[in-house]
Amino acid sequence: MRRRDLLIAAGRCALAASAVPVLARAQPRAVSAEWTGLLAELEKQTLALMAANAMPGVSIALVKDGQLFWRRGWGVKNSKTREPVTDTTVFEAQSMSKPVFAYAVMKLVDKGVLDLDTPLTKYTSERFLEGDPRLDLITARHVLSHTTGFQNWRSDSEPLAIQFTPGTKFQYSGEGYSYLLSVIARLTGQPIEDYMREHVFAPFGMTSSGYLWRDLYEREAASPHDEAGEPLPKGKPDEASVARYASAGALHTTPTDYAKFLIEVVDPKPADEFRLSGGALAEMVRPQVDMHDQFGRWWALGWTIVRRGDRGDLISHGGDIRGFHSYCVASTDHKAAWVAMTNGDNAQPVLLPLLRSEILGRLLDE
Numbered sequence: 001m002r003r004r005d006l007l008i009a010a011g012r013c014a015l016a017a018s019a020v021p022v023l024a025r026a027q028p029r030a031v032s033a034e035w036t037g038l039l040a041e042l043e044k045q046t047l048a049l050m051a052a053n054a055m056p057g058v059s060i061a062l063v064k065d066g067q068l069f070w071r072r073g074w075g076v077k078n079s080k081t082r083e084p085v086t087d088t089t090v091f092e093a094q095s096m097s098k099p100v101f102a103y104a105v106m107k108l109v110d111k112g113v114l115d116l117d118t119p120l121t122k123y124t125s126e127r128f129l130e131g132d133p134r135l136d137l138i139t140a141r142h143v144l145s146h147t148t149g150f151q152n153w154r155s156d157s158e159p160l161a162i163q164f165t166p167g168t169k170f171q172y173s174g175e176g177y178s179y180l181l182s183v184i185a186r187l188t189g190q191p192i193e194d195y196m197r198e199h200v201f202a203p204f205g206m207t208s209s210g211y212l213w214r215d216l217y218e219r220e221a222a223s224p225h226d227e228a229g230e231p232l233p234k235g236k237p238d239e240a241s242v243a244r245y246a247s248a249g250a251l252h253t254t255p256t257d258y259a260k261f262l263i264e265v266v267d268p269k270p271a272d273e274f275r276l277s278g279g280a281l282a283e284m285v286r287p288q289v290d291m292h293d294q295f296g297r298w299w300a301l302g303w304t305i306v307r308r309g310d311r312g313d314l315i316s317h318g319g320d321i322r323g324f325h326s327y328c329v330a331s332t333d334h335k336a337a338w339v340a341m342t343n344g345d346n347a348q349p350v351l352l353p354l355l356r357s358e359i360l361g362r363l364l365d366e
Contacts, residue, residue: 013130017148031070038359039070050074052088057085057222061255062363063330063337064308067266068259078223078231089259090208090220090252091341093195094319096326098177100209102144102284102302103276104200105184109140109162110271110280113187114191116141116301120183128179129160137166140180144301145288148176170291170299174248181247188212191239194245203274204264206257211242211250222343224323232323234296249319255339262330262337285315285332311365320347331364338363 030040046058046333052352057075061068073085118296121127121136121144129135134149142148149162150173160175169333181192188195193212201209208216214238224232244249264275265285271277276284287305298305303315306325319326325347329336342350354360 004241009091010299029072038362039072042357042359043072043074043359044075045357046350046351049350053344053346053350054200054227055218055342056229056347057308057344058087058224058340058342059087059089059091059255060338060340061256061259062339063259063266063335064363066263068256068263071256071259077221079225079229080231085222086219087256088208088253089186089256090217090224090254091326092223092224092321092324093251093253093258093326093341094249094317094321094324095174096258096317096319096328097247097249099265099302099315099317100196100200100251101177101181103146103261103265104196105140105180106276106280107199107274108184108187109342110277112297114140114184115168116144116283120180124186126182126186128182129162132162134162134166134201137197138162138176138179139166139185141301142166142172143176143180145299146170146172146176147289148173148179149173150179161299170289174245177248178244181243184247191243192291193239193242196246197204199274200261201257204260206253209248209253209257211237211252212239213237217252219305222324225344226323249321253341255341258328258339258341260346262328265293265329266332266337267335285313287313325351329360329364334340334364336363336366 008229056079057077059073063069063073071087073084073087073089077085077089109116117139119136120138127135131226133227138148147167149164149166151158152172152174153162154160154175183280184193193210223234226232237250268281284301284302285303288301289299291297293300303317306314306316308314312331314320314329314331315330323345324343326341328337
């Protein structure tokens with residue numbers, strides 16, 4: 001959490017890798033001479049940070065004017081096999097899973113299947129926690145804004161508990177998202193993999209995204225690495241783990257796929273069976289709860305909000321587990337976004353310089 005909080009506070013995102021030649025050079029849109037120079041500088045800076053921090057692989061995608069603008073991969077999927085990172089390399093997004101799930105929840109709200117402010121116990125007879133009547137206060141809004149009162153994750157030493165009255169303050173909680181996931185599975189009658197593929201991944205063209213392990217990931221998935229750049233074991237999620245963790249942190253995806261999702265948020269097409277109405281989308285990115293931290297951040301429904309006054313709010317989220325670190329930041333006012341995913345543990349000394357880069361500031365303010 002501390003690492004994620006530091007990155008969110010910056011309100012920007014970046015990831016990096018070890019010093020190896022650039023391998024993926026797809027440019028979805030024509031790039032002006034000015035932007036060619038900016039992108040060359042970004043590449044130079046990233047490569048230098050890669051060399052200094054033993055980061056095996058990184059992939060970045062940029063959205064500008066509501067379109068996929070640029071994408072690039074550097075480094076290797078695995079430091080032993082030396083397979084190159086490309087535009088199709090799949091990473092673990094971890095907590096960046098939450099905004100994608102939140103979008104699907106908001107569409108159920110749009111359709112009247114779920115109400116943001118109705119206690120979730122009204123939708124299921126199974127109780128996520130026994131012995132605490134405050135469970136009957138928890139709503140979807142509380143889950144998506146991290147105000148349920150649940151801790152992040154239970155453990156043997158810290159059993160599941162509601163630690164304050166729901167809705168009274170912010171406390172980041174994967175357990176809350178897991179609870180809402182169990183309710184959504186009952187409401188839809190589908191496993192989360194099937195539901196998200198049908199209602200989000202396929203409609204938005206996110207062909208590499210999913211939770212359950214599949215053949216594509218055998219070919220395309222990056223391996224996690226430790227601080228020394230040595231490979232770590234790669235988990236292969238099964239149905240049981242997906243049913244527990246999909247909403248909070250089990251998404252496998254690419255920066256390009258994630259950029260496609262962000263485009264639906266920053267430059268939405270008209271509402272349809274899968275896309276949110278204007279009102280639902282506005283509610284999703286509206287500041288909901290003051291985090292009362294030194295950076296003046298708020299939380300919306302699935303997003304951290306960075307307030308910038310006349311320059312417009314930024315929405316952002318990060319994802320962290322050993323061996324994988326990812327981050328995204330977007331501006332609905334400027335129809336722009338930045339997504340980066342990495343497969344190494346020395347993320348912070350790479351991220352922070354890139355977060356302060358000129359190109360990111362230009363992208364989010366033009």
